[in-house]
Amino acid sequence: MLFTIRCLDCGHAAPFMPRSMQCPNCGSQWREAEYNLQAVAQSFPAELQNRPFNLWRYRELLPIYEPNPTLYLGEGGTPLIKAANLGNMLGLPNLYIKDERQGPTSSFKDRQAAVTIAALKEGGVTEMVAASTGNVAIALSAYAARAGIKLWAFVTSLVPGVKMREIALYGSQVVKITGSYDQAKQVAAEFARQRGLYQDMGARTVTAVEAMKTIAFEIAEQLTMMEGAPPRSTANAPKWRTPDWYIQAVSGGMGPVGVYKGFRELKQLGMTERIPALAPIQAEGCAPMVDGWKKGMEKAEPVLSPNTRIETLATGDPGRTYTLLRKQVIETNGVFESVSDDDAFRAMHVLAKLEGISAEPAAAAAFAGLFKLVRTGAIKPTDTVVVNCTGHTLPAEQFLFDENWTRDVDYPSVMAQSNTPEEGLLAALNNVTPNRFSRIAIVDDSPDARRLIRRILQSQGDFEIVEASNGNEAIELVSRERPDIVILDLMMPEVDGFAVLDALRSKPETTNIPIIVATAKELTVSEKSRLQGQIQALMQKGDFLNDDFLDEVRSLIQ
Numbered sequence: 001m002l003f004t005i006r007c008l009d010c011g012h013a014a015p016f017m018p019r020s021m022q023c024p025n026c027g028s029q030w031r032e033a034e035y036n037l038q039a040v041a042q043s044f045p046a047e048l049q050n051r052p053f054n055l056w057r058y059r060e061l062l063p064i065y066e067p068n069p070t071l072y073l074g075e076g077g078t079p080l081i082k083a084a085n086l087g088n089m090l091g092l093p094n095l096y097i098k099d100e101r102q103g104p105t106s107s108f109k110d111r112q113a114a115v116t117i118a119a120l121k122e123g124g125v126t127e128m129v130a131a132s133t134g135n136v137a138i139a140l141s142a143y144a145a146r147a148g149i150k151l152w153a154f155v156t157s158l159v160p161g162v163k164m165r166e167i168a169l170y171g172s173q174v175v176k177i178t179g180s181y182d183q184a185k186q187v188a189a190e191f192a193r194q195r196g197l198y199q200d201m202g203a204r205t206v207t208a209v210e211a212m213k214t215i216a217f218e219i220a221e222q223l224t225m226m227e228g229a230p231p232r233s234t235a236n237a238p239k240w241r242t243p244d245w246y247i248q249a250v251s252g253g254m255g256p257v258g259v260y261k262g263f264r265e266l267k268q269l270g271m272t273e274r275i276p277a278l279a280p281i282q283a284e285g286c287a288p289m290v291d292g293w294k295k296g297m298e299k300a301e302p303v304l305s306p307n308t309r310i311e312t313l314a315t316g317d318p319g320r321t322y323t324l325l326r327k328q329v330i331e332t333n334g335v336f337e338s339v340s341d342d343d344a345f346r347a348m349h350v351l352a353k354l355e356g357i358s359a360e361p362a363a364a365a366a367f368a369g370l371f372k373l374v375r376t377g378a379i380k381p382t383d384t385v386v387v388n389c390t391g392h393t394l395p396a397e398q399f400l401f402d403e404n405w406t407r408d409v410d411y412p413s414v415m416a417q418s419n420t421p422e423e424g425l426l427a428a429l430n431n432v433t434p435n436r437f438s439r440i441a442i443v444d445d446s447p448d449a450r451r452l453i454r455r456i457l458q459s460q461g462d463f464e465i466v467e468a469s470n471g472n473e474a475i476e477l478v479s480r481e482r483p484d485i486v487i488l489d490l491m492m493p494e495v496d497g498f499a500v501l502d503a504l505r506s507k508p509e510t511t512n513i514p515i516i517v518a519t520a521k522e523l524t525v526s527e528k529s530r531l532q533g534q535i536q537a538l539m540q541k542g543d544f545l546n547d548d549f550l551d552e553v554r555s556l557i558q
């Protein structure tokens with residue numbers, strides 16, 4: 001046998017019984033799977049070559065006696081995506097996104113559900129109870145449907161209706177609790193006790209933590225595929241890469257606890273050299289872990305009434321998981337951080353517009369956290385960073401957009417009012433775009449930077465964009481095209497931004513064109529005074545993340 005279940009309190013080791021919820025010796029619910037890593041090390045790396053890239057590829061390190069292919073839905077094996085645009089914006093060339101939206105039910109809870117339901121099926125369970133902020137219940141429901149297990153899903157009334165319907169669609173019984181998530185858990189526990197049913201125990205569920213490890217295994221394997229073997233790799237030394245950071249939005253914290261254990265086991269197996277710094281991100285309105293962290297406390301004070309619109313992140317009482325996770329964050333030199341709901345929504349927009357990735361607000365919170373950690377300097381430009389894009393189980397939510405997000409053409413009525421079809425079409429399309437676009441010149445020697453600024457402008461409005469890649473070209477272009485506004489980089493070889501500025505200001509035809517300086521450079525006092533009165537706005541490259549940049553552009557164009 002390759003694994004046993006070790007009690008974290010009394011140290012007792014027992015065989016795994018999927019239905020049993022506590023240590024047979026002391027009754028503790030805090031247990032962990034422990035593998036015979038020496039035995040695993042002999043078979044595991046070699047076996048991998050012949051296995052498909054999905055969660056079961058790491059079966060020696062999962063607490064399942066016999067993986068059951070009849071339950072598979074294609075769990076795990078999600079892509080690791082290089083985020084070039086976002087990385088460029090943040091000055092992080094090695095930024096990666098683990099795209100957990102691409103699992104069978106569109107969140108990383110697929111992993112937890114796949115392993116948990118497989119174990120419960122092995123254990124003969126036919127009916128179970130789970131409390132959920134939405135996504136766990138969706139994932140468990142899908143796998144429970146395949147396994148022939150009836151699920152009672154206790155969710156709070158704040159869980160979006162689309163998620164509740166998804167749970168019901170899979171044949172689970174949705175029980176809607178008006179109250180907090182922690183209260184829903186209490187009701188679920190009492191229901192399970194009265195009925196004698198198995199209850200999912202969140203982060204204390206051995207299979208859930210074990211399933212999350214596969215995220216770490218995949219990241220290490222994928223980074224190695226994408227960046228090559230680590231520098232010091234030899235026949236007997238580490239073969240796989242690890243990132244410097246693992247960033248994830250957390251509610252109960254099971255994800256990072258599992259990911260940590262995954263990286264720890266890889267290190268113990270000699271497959272990697274170290275464990276990445278963990279950065280768990282919480283929503284400001286429900287951030288008991290971040291508060292505990294900032295106060296240096298080993299136990300988190302529960303948040304009794306969470307105040308966040310991101311229900312997925314509304315675990316008010318992380319209990320002992322925080323204490324565990326805190327140790328791991330300290331050990332890895334990581335950090336806990338919180339972000340506001342609005343930051344998360346903004347990040348959701350940025351991620352979609354720059355990387356083509358539509359995430360749900362909970363997942364976007366991790367990206368808002370990333371932005372914050374880059375700004376505070378916790379994350380360095382040379383760091384390799386992986387952000388878990390934990391899910392997108394929703395269609396884009398309506399509250400993200402104000403009224404005018406579509407441009408509407410009423411084809412029959414336009415046609416009725418015109419003499420010819422051509423005239424009608426022209427009239428219709430005038431509704432779609434104005435006749436003249438504001439013209440913007442982007443001056444930057446880096447093609448990546450130009451592409452980024454173009455993308456930001458393009459995704460938010462109608463502009464005609466012209467570009468110059470050096471100072472001389474810029475002076476010539478601006479004199480010829482007379483743009484409505486110039487976005488100017490300072491650091492360019494030969495004729496730099498300061499020289500361009502002087503040239504434009506000295507000619508009557510360009511002297512009044514508004515100029516926004518965009519720079520990645522920390523300006524000295526004397527540089528700042530050179531800009532004084534000459535430009536309309538100064539933007540640090542990171543400022544592009546907030547809406548001020550576009551507001552500035554719009555106001556200057558008017």
Ligand SMILES: *Cc1c(COP(=O)(O)O)cnc(C)c1O
Nearest residue numbers: 135250251252253254255390391
């Ligand atoms: C569950 C969930 C989280 C929080 O994960 P934990 O590790 O359990 O705290 C974050 N994002 C999404 C999309 C989730 O479904």
Ligand SMILES: [Zn+2]
Nearest residue numbers: 007010023026
């Ligand atoms: Zn015990």
